[in-house]
Amino acid sequence: MESPRIIAGVTRVVRDVGIAEELAQDALVAALEQWPRDGVPDNPGAWLMAIARRRAVDLVRRRENYARKLAEIGRDLSETAPPEEPSDPEDIDDDLLRLVFTTCHPVLSAEARTALTLRLLGGLTTPEIARAFLVPEATVAQRIVRAKRTLATKNIAFEVPYGPDREARLGSVLDVIYLIFNEGYAATAGDDWLRPSLCEDALRLARLLSALMPKEPEVHGLAALLEFQASRTAARTGPRGEPVLLKDQNRSRWNRMLIARGIKALGRADATAAGAPGPYVLQAAIAACHAHAYSYDETDWPAIATLYALLAARAPSPVVELNRAVAVSMAEGPGPGLEIVDALTGEPALADYHLLPSVRGDLLARLGRTTQARAEFERAAALTRNERERELLLDRARECGR
Secondary structure (H helix, E strand, C coil): CHHHHHHHHHHHHHCCHHHHHHHHHHHHHHHHHHHHHHCCCCCHHHHHHHHHHHHHHHHHHHCHHHHHHHHHHHHHHHHCCCCCCCCCHHHHHHHHHHHHHHHCCCCCCHHHHHHHHHHHCCCCCHHHHHHHHCCCHHHHHHHHHHHHHHHHHCCCCCCCCCHHHHHHHHHHHHHHHHHHHHHHHCCCEECCCCCHHHHHHHHHHHHHHHHHCCCCHHHHHHHHHHHHHHCCHHHCECCCCCECCHHHCCHHHCCHHHHHHHHHHHHHHHHHCCCCCCHHHHHHHHHHHHHHCCCCCCCCHHHHHHHHHHHHHHCCCHHHHHHHHHHHHHHHCHHHHHHHHHCCCCCHHHCCCCHHHHHHHHHHHHCCCHHHHHHHHHHHHHHCEEHHHHHHHHHHHHHCCC
16 A cells, blocks of 8 residues: 555645656665665655655656746745655545545546546556446546546646535545445455455545544445444455355454444434435445344344345445345345346446356355356356455355256
8 A cells, every 4th residue: 555655645746646656656666676685674665755755856857847846846845854754644644535535626527536546546457447347448547547637737736625625526535435445345356355455544534534524424424334344354254365255254253343433433424414315324324234233144134125225226336236136135035136136137337247147146056046056156256356256156156066
């Protein structure tokens, strides 16, 4: 997670996220060149930040087009020298939040805001973002390039806005924080099922946002949702890092302190709500149902199915509908759930989404249609790019026999 922090810190200097990203990459390259020869410094993060900031100053001085920015930097540097020691953690968090609000500026399309923030703040690759959006990689690459160009040409300020401007960007900010958390909670690609640093930073940003905007129920809803989700982290993987499904998790390993924080945040959301609950409050309420259940069998699945129906009406999407199918299958049986899933099989956005055949395979297995279930698990395994998840799905396919 050092890269986003460096980008955020350098963006404060150069006022351009595209240039800041290049400088952060330069600093990482410098580390690869120098650390093997000179040894790793006591504080690698501060070292990287100092290198990036120095190169930012050098770059500004070299480029005539950045003369105005050079004057601003010179004025800043005359008052405060770049720190050699690590900055205050809270200052770093503020920079990250400024970066989120900057890249979620309304001059960008909603899709471009999210893609750029996931790239810069979440450190996700273009293929990972494409998987999160269920769109082609080329589309994501174009969105990122255009977004950086637009922010530069429009000279967008690097700041957390106030009043109506902050509220106008809030929806996108919440969305990207949640997407970053999700990438850490269930990585779309790679050898590891979890990326804890992403979850931790997303949760920290959600808490910080709650403090900044205490009267926004959706902010508290997101914070509650992430607290509940994060509480399960220790139980979500086995000794070898393999995924452990919700029904198989040892709930004594769930973090009760985080659950308590989630309950408080959900209470604040309810206390500040003026109308029907929003998508994040509804998702937090679903997560709270899981948190209150002492076992998988004791889960209040009818309540969860009802909450998913409300969520589907409030914020319809194929993924929400797929999740609703799971809840309905647990409340009413696998047959009604399968009907919902089958209605989604022609959905273009889910054509390469591995969880669609995964869920369908689970429902078919519960109905005793093991041959079809095995085919669905094998298809899901072929679609996922996460090695741990692929192993799990192939295990489930083998359990269905031949």
